[in-house]
Amino acid sequence: MDTRDILRRVHGGEPRSIGRAISLIEDQVDCAAEILQGLDPERIKASFVLGVTGPPGAGKSTLTAQLVRHLRLQKQRVGIIAVDPSSPVSGGALLGDRIRMMDHALDQQVVVRSMATRGKLGGLCASAGAAVRILAASGCRTIIIETVGIGQSEMDIIRLADISIMVLAPGFGDDIQAMKAGILEVADLIVVNKSDQPGAEKLALDLATVFQNAEEKNLRLLQTIASENKGLDELVKRIQDMEKQCRLNGTLQKRRLQSSALETLDWAIEILRSRLTPLIEKQDKSIDPRLAAEKIIRQLIQEKD
């Protein structure tokens, strides 16, 4: 398939070409840039990117599958990108998020793609950002990126998404305390899932200290039981109200610009890395790493001039 052919089929929503286009980006094949440049910017602009993150076992995949069900009732075409970490030892990955989405497996209007982080320096942002745009160009109105909230990946997803949800569940104990300072402040919505289980009320109370006042708490905190579809109507409504508001007041456009700048930086670092490695190998090993880095960068810049 040539690039133009792939682009035509992607815009026509043809499943195989969508899958292939994402692979070409992941594998950093030469024609990848051409594909991305050829995507319909209007569709990308009209799309909405929702980030779903949270600790393992909080119910992200189940919640995502329910969100998809609700969006399908609204006749939206939906894309899902499920990101899981690659093993740093083998480079392999076991991607199992699809299991919870199998209800939608035969629905042509639901496109699911599992992605491994592949040990990228810039986290998942670069490839996942490109995959989001491919799904948007294929006609997906909403694209949900789901990733496990450990380490760097949850921040990456938040910068990539238009609106992000942090999914928590009772039973994670002190982890919540540790999270307070970071991620909880940045996520737009915080969902206490499995809210029928012991400890859910206490978790919701603990979380109250994250918010500045009761009004903010009412706006940003929700309770769900995803496996029973409870609280989902309210969550979908909240997400969609928030999207509308973000579009109107320009927040969404501003976030996209920021995210685009960060993705550019990610790719730049990724491209630089392959050029830096041989230079580092040639470096005098007795120089302190900080100084060595400066020397190498200076060398690179001079090469260009």
Next chain:
Amino acid sequence: MAEKFRVLIGKPGLDGHDRGAKFIARALRDAGFEVIYTGIRRTPEEIAASAIQEDVAAVGLSSMSGAHLRLFPAVIDALRNAGAGDIPVLGGGIIPDEDIVPLKQAGIATIFTPGTPVQVIIDAFATACRHHHRQRS
């Protein structure tokens, strides 16, 4: 492994014995594959649709219930019907020797039986994936 191979491991039919499938999924991950695991009780059509969306280079099926003669070829058919007959399908499980020839005739690339060393399985997936990647470009 410089080239990244994506494979799907799935269980068609009503058989719920997934230890073998999970063992293979983990072994492939540890050998550097990206493994999409679709779980138990899938229809051939669901497996084919997932394989296409995930753009995998090979599909691995596991069956312990004795329904492999019907289910493995059904996955091949589902892939062909969806325009993805080029994706190789490998299968394993409790499969009697006399069933191996008919399964291969139906288009299953390789059959693994109890006792097949895991390295042989990994190598077979790598070969199938490499072949498929060459066809792509």
